[in-house]
Amino acid sequence: MPDETPNPLNDLLMQVNTSIFAIQTEDKINFISKDNNFFFTAFKENTGHHIKAFVPAVRLENLGDEGFKKRHGLKYPYIAGAMANGITSAAMVKTMAQNGMMGFFGAGGLCLEKIEENIIDLKNSLKDKPFGFNLIHSLGDPDHEMATVDLYLKHKITLISAAAFMRMTPALVYYRIKGIYSDSKGQIVTPNHVIAKVSRIEIARQFFSPPPEKLVSLLLEKGLITQQEAQLSAYIPMAQDLTAEADSGGHTDNRPALTLLPTMLALKNEFMETYHYKEPLCVGLAGGIATPESAAAAFGMGAAYILTGSINQSCVEADICDDVKKMLCLAEQADVAMAPAADMFEIGAKVQVLKRGTLFPVRADKLFKLYRAHNSFDDIDEKSKQEIQEKILQAKFEDAWTSTKEFFHKTGNTKEIERAQNDPKHKMSLVFRSYLGLSSKWAIQGNLERKMDYQIWCGPAIGAFNQWVKGSFLEVHENRKTAEIALNLMFGACICIRASILKIQGIPLPRGADLFKPMKKKEISAFL
Numbered sequence: 001m002p003d004e005t006p007n008p009l010n011d012l013l014m015q016v017n018t019s020i021f022a023i024q025t026e027d028k029i030n031f032i033s034k035d036n037n038f039f040f041t042a043f044k045e046n047t048g049h050h051i052k053a054f055v056p057a058v059r060l061e062n063l064g065d066e067g068f069k070k071r072h073g074l075k076y077p078y079i080a081g082a083m084a085n086g087i088t089s090a091a092m093v094k095t096m097a098q099n100g101m102m103g104f105f106g107a108g109g110l111c112l113e114k115i116e117e118n119i120i121d122l123k124n125s126l127k128d129k130p131f132g133f134n135l136i137h138s139l140g141d142p143d144h145e146m147a148t149v150d151l152y153l154k155h156k157i158t159l160i161s162a163a164a165f166m167r168m169t170p171a172l173v174y175y176r177i178k179g180i181y182s183d184s185k186g187q188i189v190t191p192n193h194v195i196a197k198v199s200r201i202e203i204a205r206q207f208f209s210p211p212p213e214k215l216v217s218l219l220l221e222k223g224l225i226t227q228q229e230a231q232l233s234a235y236i237p238m239a240q241d242l243t244a245e246a247d248s249g250g251h252t253d254n255r256p257a258l259t260l261l262p263t264m265l266a267l268k269n270e271f272m273e274t275y276h277y278k279e280p281l282c283v284g285l286a287g288g289i290a291t292p293e294s295a296a297a298a299f300g301m302g303a304a305y306i307l308t309g310s311i312n313q314s315c316v317e318a319d320i321c322d323d324v325k326k327m328l329c330l331a332e333q334a335d336v337a338m339a340p341a342a343d344m345f346e347i348g349a350k351v352q353v354l355k356r357g358t359l360f361p362v363r364a365d366k367l368f369k370l371y372r373a374h375n376s377f378d379d380i381d382e383k384s385k386q387e388i389q390e391k392i393l394q395a396k397f398e399d400a401w402t403s404t405k406e407f408f409h410k411t412g413n414t415k416e417i418e419r420a421q422n423d424p425k426h427k428m429s430l431v432f433r434s435y436l437g438l439s440s441k442w443a444i445q446g447n448l449e450r451k452m453d454y455q456i457w458c459g460p461a462i463g464a465f466n467q468w469v470k471g472s473f474l475e476v477h478e479n480r481k482t483a484e485i486a487l488n489l490m491f492g493a494c495i496c497i498r499a500s501i502l503k504i505q506g507i508p509l510p511r512g513a514d515l516f517k518p519m520k521k522k523e524i525s526a527f528l
């Protein structure tokens with residue numbers, strides 16, 4: 001029998017790069033750490049039959065999908081998702097890249113100049129390290145979407161996260177196809193990669209399909225792509241990688257991850273069969289990932305990578321005021337609510353936001369209901385009009401309209417103003433939407449006078465995270481670093497996976513053996 005003094009099981013589970021053997025002695029089970037050669041020596045020494053269970057090494061860099069990591073030059077399959085208005089800041093994207101992961105700069109809601117400034121900064125500092133930018137579908141402003149794509153092409157941004165798309169658009173197809181060629185070996189090379197973010201199957205189908213012929217022809221007619229680019233586009237999917245987005249912060253269909261991911265994985269297999277793409281399709285998971293257990297579950301279900309958002313907003317690198325970060329650190333799982341979205345207000349789209357400590361979800365909902373029920377602001381009953389003007393807009397409706405007009409003039413979107421001048425319902429929508437837009441800005445800037453109107457996008461993940469880190473150094477926002485948290489989730493996931501491998505071999509775990517408390521990056525590194 002091996003005579004090692006057994007280590008406590010938790011210590012062994014943390015040594016994720018080495019195997020564990022459970023050895024039956026006369027009256028108990030001992031756990032020892034050995035490499036796989038132990039199988040041979042133990043059997044040679046005729047003690048092999050005492051091996052009751054085996055746990056392999058589960059390395060961080062073996063989580064997720066090899067092909068996905070290779071495609072994007074990643075050490076670890078972890079993405080810090082885009083958060084609009086630059087909340088996923090250049091600093092956040094940098095720290096992810098410097099730690100073997102990746103972040104998407106939150107370009108949504110920013111003007112082109114701001115986006116360009118950040119492109120230049122990130123290109124200069126990260127060179128060839130992995131990073132990307134967000135392309136969020138602009139339902140009411142296709143010109144902005146195209147201008148953003150032009151900017152990405154101009155600066156050779158070769159990876160984007162495409163979100164909120166309900167169908168393929170000329171701008172998105174243009175980005176994907178531009179620059180595609182066939183190399184000397186006849187292999188199709190596609191310089192621009194799209195990682196789609198999707199919660200609906202019908203949209204996932206469009207992303208896993210080649211670009212729609214109609215849009216390809218349109219781009220060809222406009223002279224934006226060449227004949228060769230058009231022809232080759234028939235052999236590539238719109239997106240090689242797709243993030244299945246379950247119930248999350250911001251825009252969400254509130255889909256449960258447990259049902260969404262298997263469906264998207266099945267779809268991936270169906271499209272690989274149908275199209276025989278040269279490079280494999282990959283599906284990652286986002287929405288609710290905030291603890292080692294949820295990260296382990298995602299990888300266990302077959303996610304190629306994981307993507308987080310809500311938890312990163314409370315981190316030091318997030319470009320949002322400290323007051324909001326403090327509010328986020330206090331949030332529990334039920335402290336979130338769905339509220340009308342500023343960008344797709346008229347069609348009733350919703351975003352998930354924090355409800356603890358702000359009246360935004362209630363106020364925004366009131367505005368949406370009144371908009372739905374009335375054809376103009378004047379039609380609304382006097383009491384509601386007064387409440388809107390005094391409490392919500394904190395301005396007379398016509399004054400709010402004047403500021404709204406100024407905003408649209410500044411952004412060059414004068415079509416909206418013209419339409420509103422002939423359509424009082426549209427005018428009401430623009431004014432209400434401007435409140436929704438400003439409420440995000442107040443939260444970012446920390447405008448304490450409008451604290452009750454803070455619009456803070458976040459999902460239940462933040463509550464799960466706060467619960468997990470209670471009592472640890474990560475309880476306060478000042479210590480929350482995006483990459484360190486990511487490493488904690490992945491390291492913790494490896495421990496959870498190893499503990500569950502032991503359990504399914506019928507080995508009862510001592511109490512607390514599978515618990516993993518947050519650790520400093522330096523401490524984790526000692527195990528890697």
Ligand SMILES: Cc1cc2nc3c(=O)[nH]c(=O)nc-3n(C[C@H](O)[C@H](O)[C@H](O)COP(=O)(O)O)c2cc1C
Nearest residue numbers: 081082083084108163248249250287288309310457
């Ligand atoms: C504050 C905030 C802003 C977000 N803005 C965007 C955005 O502009 N574009 C986008 O693709 N996703 C956006 N998201 C979604 C995240 O990228 C990510 O997919 C999501 O937060 C993951 O789910 P989780 O919140 O449960 O972690 C945002 C999320 C948050 C919390």
